[in-house]
Every structure is written in C-alpha cells, then in structure tokens.
Amino acid sequence: DIQMTQSPSSLSASVGDRVTITCRASQSISFYLNWYQQKPGKAPHLLIYGASSLQSGVPSRFSGSGSGTDFTLTINRLQPEDFATYYCQQSHSIPLTFGGGTKVNIK
C-alpha cells in the first residue's frame, strides 16, 4: 500500500492568513493526488484533483502543487468557513489511501 503522510497534523491560524499543508507519498505517485476538506460529522468535499487542478465551484484561494512524492495544499486569505480538516488522497494504486489529515484551527 502507498502510505500518505501529512504535516502538520494540526495548525492554528487567523482569518486572512496563508496556510500551507504538505503531503508525502511513500512512493512516487506522479500527479495522482487529490485534496479534500471535511467538516465534523460531514462528508469530505473535493478541492483539488491531479495535484493542482481546482475542482469546479471551489474558491480560487485554494491551490495545490507538487508531483512525485511531495505535494502542497495552500489556502490564501483564510476565511471563517475554511476551518476544517484537510486530507490528501492518492489515486495511483489500489488500495486508494488517504493521509492522516490536517486540522486547521482558529487562532
């Protein structure tokens, strides 16, 4: 299985801040990497696919980069509705696997 490791596991930020979350794959996955946002008790919501493409309807303050084993999710100008947990997910190989999540808290 491809292991997905996210860092940090949590962070505190203020509205208007820029936030960066990293995700590392245990082997190269090219650009087969998706990012999701999840709020408590709710289903995940797709933000980024193919490592860097913005899903339709997602605000442009979200962006993704990276390829191979190292990936980044950036949120510019953090908004109140962005406080949530973020997960990366690889779609390179079965079984599909997710990172451990990064919880973005209000400072």
Next chain:
Amino acid sequence: QVQLQESGPGLVKPSRTLSLTCTVSGDISSGSYWWSWLRQAAGERLEWIGRVDASGSTNYNPSLESRVTIGADTSKNQLSLKLASVTAADTALYFCAREEFIVFRGVIIEKFDLWGQGTPVTVSS
C-alpha cells in the same frame, strides 16, 4: 444534481454481517463512474473499502477483501455493501461516494467528486 444517500442498521452485533445500501438519485449506468464505499472511525483517517462499476466489476481493499462484497443494482440505482464477521474495529461512519474518471494530461485519473452524508454503524452486543 445527483445525490447519494446511505441507509442501513446503525447497530450490528459482533460476528454478524453489516449490510448497507446507497441510493443514487440518478442513473448509475451513465457516465464514467465507479461507486465506492469508504469508512472513517472516530478521529481516524478515511479508509477506502472498495468499489463497483455499473457492470458489476469490483475492486477491494486487500485488508478487507476476505470479508467484503460490494454490488450494484442498476434497476434501482443502488449500491450495496456487505461486511461479514464484524468486530468493534468495524465501528465507523460509512460513506458511499462517486468516483469520476477523467482524462487529465493525457492519462486517466480519478477523483471522489460526490459523497453521501454518511451513516454511522456501531458494532456492539
């Protein structure tokens, strides 16, 4: 807008079989989609259980494959999940999700673009 809704018993006894249904408000045979089941134990990461396409082809997570059966009923636009011999470790929030396959940079990639709200399942006597 297509919607997914999971349903099934919220409580299952140990060693029994967990059975869930996902009803899709659209034609599961149309488009380039597979249909997945995932779960998330409290405070844990998401775990992919397996997937099915409209023809009935399946892929499973090897860690669960010996206990899992996923099916698709195109006449009812429903997906099913059966997980046998459950234990407390199977207690989780279970999701069904649509997996879209698209051509991206000359290759086919996949993404979970639509999710159900999830249904909680507790394994306890």
